[in-house]
Amino acid sequence: MYKKQDKKTRIFKHIIIWIVIAFALFPLVWTLSAALNPANTLINQNLIPENASLKNFKYLFNNTQHPFPIWLWNSVKISFITSFIAVSMTALAAYPFSRFEFRGRRNGLFVILLIQIFPQMLAMVAIYLLFLNIQKVLPAFGLNTHPAIITIYLGGAIGVNTWLMKGYLDTIPNSLEEAAYIDGASKFQAFYRIILPLARPILAVLFVLQFIATYSEYILASIILNSNQKYTLAVGLHLFISDMYSNRWGVFSAAALLGALPIVILFMSVQKYIVHGLIGGAVKG
Amino acid sequence: MKFWRNNILHLAKIIILSILDALAVWSATILFTEHKYIFLSVLIIVTVIINFVYLSKKTYALRYILPGTFFMILLVVYPIIYTVYVSFTNYGTGNILTKPQVINQIENRYYLPEDTKDFNFKAYKIPDQKEYAVLLENEEGKLYLAIDEEVSEVTKADSRFVDQNNDGKIDMIENYEHLDRAQLFKNLSVLQNLEFFWNDNILKMKSISKFSLYRQQYKYVKAEDKIIDLKNNISYLSKEGSFTSPEGETLLPGYRANLGWENYLTLFTDSRVSGPFLRVFIWTFEWAILSVLTTFVLGLFLAILLNDKTLKFRKFYRVILILPYALPAFISVLIWRGLLNTEVGVINQILNTLSLQSIPWLQSVFWSRFALVVINLWLGFPYMMLISLGSLQSISGELYEAASIDGASAWQRFKFITLPLILVSLGPLLISSFAFNFNNFNVIYLFNEGGPPIVGAQTPAGGTDILISYTYRLSFESGRGADFGLASTVSIIIFMITAVITWFNFKYTGALEEVKENV
Numbered sequence: 001m002y003k004k005q006d007k008k009t010r011i012f013k014h015i016i017i018w019i020v021i022a023f024a025l026f027p028l029v030w031t032l033s034a035a036l037n038p039a040n041t042l043i044n045q046n047l048i049p050e051n052a053s054l055k056n057f058k059y060l061f062n063n064t065q066h067p068f069p070i071w072l073w074n075s076v077k078i079s080f081i082t083s084f085i086a087v088s089m090t091a092l093a094a095y096p097f098s099r100f101e102f103r104g105r106r107n108g109l110f111v112i113l114l115i116q117i118f119p120q121m122l123a124m125v126a127i128y129l130l131f132l133n134i135q136k137v138l139p140a141f142g143l144n145t146h147p148a149i150i151t152i153y154l155g156g157a158i159g160v161n162t163w164l165m166k167g168y169l170d171t172i173p174n175s176l177e178e179a180a181y182i183d184g185a186s187k188f189q190a191f192y193r194i195i196l197p198l199a200r201p202i203l204a205v206l207f208v209l210q211f212i213a214t215y216s217e218y219i220l221a222s223i224i225l226n227s228n229q230k231y232t233l234a235v236g237l238h239l240f241i242s243d244m245y246s247n248r249w250g251v252f253s254a255a256a257l258l259g260a261l262p263i264v265i266l267f268m269s270v271q272k273y274i275v276h277g278l279i280g281g282a283v284k285g
Numbered sequence: 286m287k288f289w290r291n292n293i294l295h296l297a298k299i300i301i302l303s304i305l306d307a308l309a310v311w312s313a314t315i316l317f318t319e320h321k322y323i324f325l326s327v328l329i330i331v332t333v334i335i336n337f338v339y340l341s342k343k344t345y346a347l348r349y350i351l352p353g354t355f356f357m358i359l360l361v362v363y364p365i366i367y368t369v370y371v372s373f374t375n376y377g378t379g380n381i382l383t384k385p386q387v388i389n390q391i392e393n394r395y396y397l398p399e400d401t402k403d404f405n406f407k408a409y410k411i412p413d414q415k416e417y418a419v420l421l422e423n424e425e426g427k428l429y430l431a432i433d434e435e436v437s438e439v440t441k442a443d444s445r446f447v448d449q450n451n452d453g454k455i456d457m458i459e460n461y462e463h464l465d466r467a468q469l470f471k472n473l474s475v476l477q478n479l480e481f482f483w484n485d486n487i488l489k490m491k492s493i494s495k496f497s498l499y500r501q502q503y504k505y506v507k508a509e510d511k512i513i514d515l516k517n518n519i520s521y522l523s524k525e526g527s528f529t530s531p532e533g534e535t536l537l538p539g540y541r542a543n544l545g546w547e548n549y550l551t552l553f554t555d556s557r558v559s560g561p562f563l564r565v566f567i568w569t570f571e572w573a574i575l576s577v578l579t580t581f582v583l584g585l586f587l588a589i590l591l592n593d594k595t596l597k598f599r600k601f602y603r604v605i606l607i608l609p610y611a612l613p614a615f616i617s618v619l620i621w622r623g624l625l626n627t628e629v630g631v632i633n634q635i636l637n638t639l640s641l642q643s644i645p646w647l648q649s650v651f652w653s654r655f656a657l658v659v660i661n662l663w664l665g666f667p668y669m670m671l672i673s674l675g676s677l678q679s680i681s682g683e684l685y686e687a688a689s690i691d692g693a694s695a696w697q698r699f700k701f702i703t704l705p706l707i708l709v710s711l712g713p714l715l716i717s718s719f720a721f722n723f724n725n726f727n728v729i730y731l732f733n734e735g736g737p738p739i740v741g742a743q744t745p746a747g748g749t750d751i752l753i754s755y756t757y758r759l760s761f762e763s764g765r766g767a768d769f770g771l772a773s774t775v776s777i778i779i780f781m782i783t784a785v786i787t788w789f790n791f792k793y794t795g796a797l798e799e800v801k802e803n804v
Contacts, residue, residue, distance in 0.1 A: 014598075016590065017591075020587060024606055024663070024667075025605070027617065030631050089353035096349045120364075121724070123365050123776065124756070125368060125776065126365070127364045128761075130363070130364060137319070151359075152360055154356040155359065155360025156357075157357075158357055162353070215613060216614055218615050218730075219730075223761055237616070241619055241623070245626045245630075267611040268611060
């Protein structure tokens with residue numbers, strides 16, 4: 001390197017990093033402490049709880065008034081179904097843009113790029129009114145149903161992901177499909193049997209990113225869902241804790257840790273792709 | 286075998302299409318009988334397009350694109366267009382229904398005229414059906430029978446009456462059975478809604494023991510587009526979403542009406558609305574700029590520290606430092622809200638032990654905003670660190686060597702080499718981040734629901750509200766009426782700002798040219 005660092009600078013660097021680490025871990029440590037503290041209150045909380053126990057966690061699973069397991073399950077279910085369908089549709093949509101020549105191809109890609117710029121939540125009023133009307137005709141897809149919220153999330157499925165997917169498909173050589181055609185495969189079979197298995201890595205990344213984004217979504221879920229049994233974790237937890245910090249803090253902390261865990265694991269599995277920049281902005285900024 | 290394999294997909298396609306078409310026909314009949322012609326025509330068009338795309342060879346590529354496009358059009362494009370429409374209306378609490386619905390509702394209101402007549406009654410019902418008959422008796426002892434939506438005078442000897450135990454009380458009328466007092470209460474909600482038209486009057490239940498003659502109070506005159514109050518002889522003229530009398534009284538409810546630019550004018554010129562709106566508008570920009578700036582400065586700073594390959598525990602530091610980014614934001618924000626709780630939060634407790642005063646994190650506008658920026662710094666610096674690390678690694682070390690030889694200090698190297706190069710490569714991501722934080726609803730709303738409230742604001746605008754949370758509160762906050770029209774207007778303004786930001790971003794990166802050349 002350009003200049004040899006002296007020892008002081010080096011120690012100084014470590015100290016600064018540790019200060020930021022303290023900042024980063026501060027809320028997490030207190031949450032862990034509160035989750036293990038059977039007192040279940042914010043008042044006079046010590047960092048190291050006396051009589052640490054799993055009482056708060058047990059309470060979470062035996063509370064009919066605030067059914068945390070149902071919220072968690074709703075979130076996982078909705079995120080899973082949304083991600084699965086969204087990634088399927090993205091793969092389908094990206095394939096012809098990568099492989100076929102057809103009229104409107106260029107404009108189609110451009111329109112997708114333009115539309116996904118506008119966050120769907122900006123049209124929340126219209127979406128709410130749309131489902132208010134759908135409810136009158138088709139109650140199974142109306143307000144306060146999971147099919148409704150999944151359908152809404154699918155509206156944003158083929159946005160920037162189509163571009164990422166197309167970029168990946170462009171790197172897979174055409175000759176593979178041509179060989180398949182010679183063997184008598186139809187176009188769809190070549191896509192389904194040859195290309196999709198090769199695109200597995202990008203499919204997995206897109207699935208995880210979509211899952212995280214759906215799991216963390218609050219605003220549209222809070223508009224559409226309005227009963228305890230239908231809430232996602234984001235909506236349920238917010239209602240559970242707002243204005244009740246003094247007497248639900250411990251239980252909330254336990255719920256927060258359990259609710260965050262799946263996402264942290266998923267996130268760590270794809271974080272190396274975020275360095276490439278493009279993908280990160282697609283989830284959160 | 287091969288034939289079978291090649292045709293199974295084709296067969297599956299035909300089966301799925303048939304099922305979809307069957308569903309479409311079934312839904313179409315329902316829509317037709319309910320007179321939902323707009324839904325019906327949309328359904329027909331969509332079904333025809335789907336069938337055409339999947340059966341015609343010319344549209345082969347579209348078969349792949351159609352599913353995603355279908356959802357995009359239904360749930361992104363259509364809502365955007367509908368938002369524009371709503372922003373020109375008064376849609377909201379008090380103006381939910383259409384004009385014909387409101388006229389119908391108002392025309393169905395009755396009043397008791399002074400010369401009304403009361404009747405004692407007995408109610409009859411066909412068991413297990415919702416068919417009712419009412420036998421009425423006026424003060425002079427005359428009997429009337431209300432049955433099959435008609436009222437007629439009858440005598441006790443009517444052939445339809447059955448007196449099973451000959452006690453003079455009529456137990457059945459045809460197959461209608463008498464309701465005793467207990468059953469009467471059970472059927473009360475239906476009985477209260479029974480209406481029989483009788484010589485320009487309406488016979489309705491007045492109390493548990495009486496039916497009375499009511500009269501229609503309002504009549505709509507189509508030629509003059511007004512409603513006349515027949516009781517008080519007042520005309521209510523149709524005006525901007527409600528029927529209004531010359532004295533300025535309005536009939537409730539109002540109806541949905543086009544207001545033209547009214548919502549936009551209100552937002553910018555009505556001082557009770559425009560004052561808070563302007564505050565929200567300015568804070569939204571301050572918030573987005575502060576968010577990008579703070580996270581970028583800390584993220585870049587850490588990236589420079591971690592980019593030193595000789596630094597010990599580098600990998601460990603990196604994993605720990607991205608933890609805040611790995612948590613779902615909604616959970617982190619709710620945790621921070623607890624830590625910053627003014628009365629019992631950990632942070633104020635720590636301040637107290639240091640003999641400092643508690644800070645009103647959620648009650649004061651300044652401290653609330655301050656807390657939000659710190660929380661967002663916590664949430665966002667790892668992302669900036671990650672992308673800065675990626676960008677730093679692409680800067681050639683030779684540049685720094687050359688600068689060292691020329692005698693540049695560390696600060697000069699940063700200022701003249703690192704920063705400009707990083708800004709070039711990260712510029713678009715910073716603009717995206719700006720756009721993201723501009724609409725960062727979760728952080729703002731989950732921390733303090735946009736509060737603390739602005740004193741004297743006519744609309745629900747709070748001290749930390751940004752445009753998107755303001756939109757949400759205008760439409761969905763319980764306790765206040767919803768103003769979908771005004772909310773949509775704010776939405777449209779956000780749309781336009783987002784469009785401008787994106788235009789800058791595209792210009793900066795030349796993304797549009799790239800699209801034209803490379804696809």
